[in-house]
Amino acid sequence: MKKSVNIDEKIGATKFFVDEEYAHLKIKSPEVCHNCLSKPCLNFCPAGVYRFSDNKLVVSYQACLECGSCRVGCPFMNIHWDYPRGGFGVSYKFG
Numbered sequence: 001m002k003k004s005v006n007i008d009e010k011i012g013a014t015k016f017f018v019d020e021e022y023a024h025l026k027i028k029s030p031e032v033c034h035n036c037l038s039k040p041c042l043n044f045c046p047a048g049v050y051r052f053s054d055n056k057l058v059v060s061y062q063a064c065l066e067c068g069s070c071r072v073g074c075p076f077m078n079i080h081w082d083y084p085r086g087g088f089g090v091s092y093k094f095g
């Protein structure tokens, strides 16, 4: 019998080395986000990095799993995405 996988548990097992001085994800133009009606980033990010709060997009780059989806998922290419600097970012534990 197949064992089901709990994604939240898996994500909970990851470690993050947070770079407090450099955000590797940035919104290029808040105005573009304001006019983006469907806001798909609120759904495609598996880590919930993007939230809309107080009429603006909030980016919690610290929780990024580095899956790369937002490089292609934003219909307006409004997200500047880079890898975190060396020594920072997500650390996966397999098994």
Ligand code: SF4
Binding pocket: 027, 032, 033, 034, 036, 038, 039, 040, 041, 042, 050, 057, 073, 074, 075, 076, 077, 078, 079
């Ligand atoms: S999908 Fe892109 S343009 Fe739309 S709200 Fe998200 S980051 Fe902004």
Ligand code: SF4
Binding pocket: 025, 044, 045, 046, 047, 048, 049, 063, 064, 065, 066, 067, 068, 069, 070, 071
């Ligand atoms: S790279 Fe993946 S986990 Fe990181 S913000 Fe983009 S969609 Fe979310």
